[in-house]
Amino acid sequence: MITLTPTLDKTSGQPLYLQLYAYIRDEIEAGAIPAGDKLPAILALSAHLKVSKNTVETAYQQLVAEGYAESRSRSGLYALPVEEPPHAPPSGKRKHPQGRRGTAAPPFSPSPDASGIAFDFRYGDVEMERFPMGAWRRCLLEALNDSNQRRVLDYGHPQGEEELRSEIAGYLYQSRGIPCTASQIVLCAGTQHSVSMMCQLIPLRGMRVALEDPGYNGVRTSLYGHGCELVHVPLDADGIQVDRLYDTDASAVYITPSHQFPLGMVLPIQRRNKLLQWANERNGLIIEDDYDSEFRYVGQPIPALKAMDHNDRVIYMGTLSKSFLPAARLSYIVLPEPIARSVREKLVLYSQPVSPLIQQAMLRFMREGFFGRHVRKMRRLYQLKHRALLAALQRHMGARIEIIGQKAGLHLLIDVKAGIPSAGLIDLASKVGIRVYSPAVQWSTPSQCPPSYIMLGFGGLNEYTIDEAVGRLAGAWFKDYDEVN
Ligand SMILES: Cc1ncc(COP(=O)(O)O)c(C=O)c1O
Helix, strand or coil: CCCCCCCCCCCCCCCCHHHHHHHHHHHHHCCCCCCCEEEHHHHHHHHHHHHCCCHHHHHHHHHHHHEEEECCCCCEEEECCCCCCCCCCCCCCCCCCCCCCCCCCCCCCCCCCCCCCCCCCCCCCCCCCCCCHHHHHHHHHHHHHCCCHHHHHHCCCCCCHHHHHHHHHHHHHHHHHCCCCHHEEEECCCHHHHHHHHHHHHHHHHEEEEEEEECCCCHHHHHHHCCCCEEEEEECCCCHHHHHCCCCCCEEEECCCCCCCCCCCCCCCCHHHHHHHHHHHHCCCCEEEEECCCCCCCCCCCHHHHHHHCCCEEEEEEECCCCCCHHCCCCECCHHHHHHEEEHHCCCCCCCCCCCCHHHHHHHHCCCCCCHHHHHHHHHHHHCCCCHHHHHHHHHHHHHHHECCCCCCCCEEEEEEECCHHHHHHHHHHHHCCEECCCCCHCCCHHEEEECCCEEEEECCCCCHHHHHHHHHHHHHHCCCHHHC
16 A cells, blocks of 8 residues: 655645645646555545545546546445557657658658648547557447347337436536436437437427537537527626527527537636526526536646536536547436426437447447546547647647637637738648637627637647647748747
């Protein structure tokens, strides 16, 4: 058993649990606590350090949430390996290409595709190279060989397999603070399909629905396609302006409170309370899209808005597209019980769209701990990519850009102060083998998107080549790039 001897300063103003968490985190990162070592029991450590049990427990929870340790049932907490990304340059070799930036290619520079693109900042791409393919293949095969063949070869339960829904309910409680049961969950085939089901079953169809502006175009399209009357509510620095929501007379609002899409802010607690108050006063529904909450790099994990919903006002939507794979086409809705009751009755007329085979494989992937490990590994990996991107933007572009929404998720926006509209920036980028995108489609009126905004998705890029990509972009966009850098 290891002994921990941090110096905890009760007068520093920093909570003790944070000091303890940071100490253990640093020890794990430095290898002083090797992977696989068991951390002291909560009671023993609190007695040893003369701090409350709660302090140790909260520090441990933070370590688990960030992937530094894992809890093994009836055994305790164990340090996890610090991920060393593969493809790292051999020691002694520089990590970043140097010299005349934008032209030097690192040894592992990706080769361009048929259209000459070597780096694609597409939003929606996730890490594929380090996806645990062996484990997933095994789960698929095990599902296929299920002794109860009907279970995987038939239509399946209209709500989705109950065991998988239970697994998801457990995950949501543990990771997002949402208390719910399997019977409140409906499995769907991606977020647009989740919205489509809500339009048909709740039904949102024909209702006036408010949306953040800018906001996720995929959901806007689905609501519009189902005949909802859309009203757009502007954002301020904190997110949706609830006062303006009152003016809309909407019956429901679609919102991304934990990571506004695409601008990236987190809806502060006061605004969340106001939103819930709006729903109570107006008998309104809140549709919370929690699409990428697993990946948060700054500050504490934020509970879902649904976790604060004591009056059955919030419908929660989640997806496995970011935390697992877009190809799973697996999303879910958590309904307040009164709504769930009526939805269950209607669902008998519908078939479940997600293949029972995929559902059974996913169940195994979650039950056997692969999913939890994958999310923790990806959280660290995306954090490395995120850090690499911020460092590269700072290094190559500095004050020539403003970074928007940089605390979480798999994308950020940049406001490029080159005096060139996004179409020109995209064109210049493609000439140096880089694909970047305008986020304008996320605005209800795309022309209202500042023309100098560019969206950078980094989920699919390799952390060691991000610097080269950003260097190339800087060379393409800023005429005096070499002189200044
Ligand atoms: C706001 C938002 N919600 C949900 C999703 C995921 O959609 P899906 O579940 O269809 O992959 C995305 C993007 O990928 C998104 O940006």
